[in-house]
Amino acid sequence: MVVGSSGPSQFLLTNTILGREEFSKDISCISGSRKNTGELAGRRVAVVNGPNIYDKDMSRAKTRMELRRSKCLCIPGPHAFLVAFDMEKISPNDINTHRLMKKRFGRHCLKHCMVLLAYEGNLEEAALENKVQKTDWHLRELIEKYGGRFHIFSKNCRDRSRDRELLQKLELMVASLGGGYFSSRTFQKAEDYVKKEEKRLRKKRTAEIERAWTDMEKRYVADELYHQRDAYTTNVGVEIRAKAEMDNGWLRTSLARGLGTGVVVGAIMGALVGSIEGPGGMVLYGIIGGAVGGSGGGTAQVAIKHIEDRVVPTARLNFNSIFINRFFAAPRP
Numbered sequence: 001m002v003v004g005s006s007g008p009s010q011f012l013l014t015n016t017i018l019g020r021e022e023f024s025k026d027i028s029c030i031s032g033s034r035k036n037t038g039e040l041a042g043r044r045v046a047v048v049n050g051p052n053i054y055d056k057d058m059s060r061a062k063t064r065m066e067l068r069r070s071k072c073l074c075i076p077g078p079h080a081f082l083v084a085f086d087m088e089k090i091s092p093n094d095i096n097t098h099r100l101m102k103k104r105f106g107r108h109c110l111k112h113c114m115v116l117l118a119y120e121g122n123l124e125e126a127a128l129e130n131k132v133q134k135t136d137w138h139l140r141e142l143i144e145k146y147g148g149r150f151h152i153f154s155k156n157c158r159d160r161s162r163d164r165e166l167l168q169k170l171e172l173m174v175a176s177l178g179g180g181y182f183s184s185r186t187f188q189k190a191e192d193y194v195k196k197e198e199k200r201l202r203k204k205r206t207a208e209i210e211r212a213w214t215d216m217e218k219r220y221v222a223d224e225l226y227h228q229r230d231a232y233t234t235n236v237g238v239e240i241r242a243k244a245e246m247d248n249g250w251l252r253t254s255l256a257r258g259l260g261t262g263v264v265v266g267a268i269m270g271a272l273v274g275s276i277e278g279p280g281g282m283v284l285y286g287i288i289g290g291a292v293g294g295s296g297g298g299t300a301q302v303a304i305k306h307i308e309d310r311v312v313p314t315a316r317l318n319f320n321s322i323f324i325n326r327f328f329a330a331p332r333p
Contacts, residue, residue: 003082076183
């Protein structure tokens with residue numbers, strides 16, 4: 001899973017890993033999670049991107065749903081979190097990204113993280129390493145949060161000179177953790193929902209699959225029949241899995257909750273505005289407010305949280321494969 005704090009770094013990294021321009025060079029954020037496959041130094045890999053971790057333009061409901069979707073896309077769990085930054089543009093948010101990583105993915109996820117620093121130009125490898133480890137204190141401060149693991153990559157996705165080195169670093173990190181992937185209760189929950197959706201979709205297509213098999217029996221015999229049937233079954237399975245990862249009960253529940261909250265809050269706010277017009281206005285504006293609120297459920301949830309923050313004392317919160325401050329004040333939870 002590739003994670004970015006802000007800007008285009010995570011998408012440039014995905015381009016670099018895959019060796020192609022999957023994302024345009026000027027893209028700095030995406031609204032939905034995506035999974036792409038390709039090769040890194042001859043190794044088949046899947047790369048999952050979600051919206052930037054500090055994206056201010058997304059509602060909480062949308063952020064929550066895309067976080068769930070990104071987990072569904074990499075079940076049973078990622079071997080590594082690659083946390084991408086621009087080497088020349090490290091911000092206070094960047095320095096504290098590890099806090100949000102632990103909150104969103106689990107407190108042990110940092111063991112599976114590696115910092116990836118994007119650079120532009122023709123600096124020698126030795127000069128880049130020296131910049132990170134000796135010259136720029138903020139870069140040292142950043143990578144220390146992730147156990148000192150880092151790799152430098154070029155913003156030019158066609159430069160594949162360091163692919164082998166990146167793969168070796170990743171393999172070493174994964175091996176040091178026993179060779180397994182990262183998991184947590186929410187990743188397990190994501191896997192359960194995806195499997196449940198796969199079962200539902202497969203049952204829905206039972207008649208179609210049986211017709212296809214019957215047709216094959218008329219056209220092929222012996223080994224060729226088995227080959228065609230296996231190929232068809234595999235393709236159907238891949239298609240069903242892809243659909244289940246992108247849309248399942250867990251994601252639909254998240255969306256419905258956001259819409260429901262929006263309807264209620266919209267109706268209340270509409271009624272309050274309509275009260276100026278009298279009883280009739282309360283009814284009319286309540287209906288309008290409910291409709292508008294339903295379309296922006298995520299924004300409504302943010303409004304509710306804002307109201308709660310103003311009337312409830314601030315509580316003290318404890319936020320309990322191989323990649324993903326004392327100088328800056330930590331952001332308030």
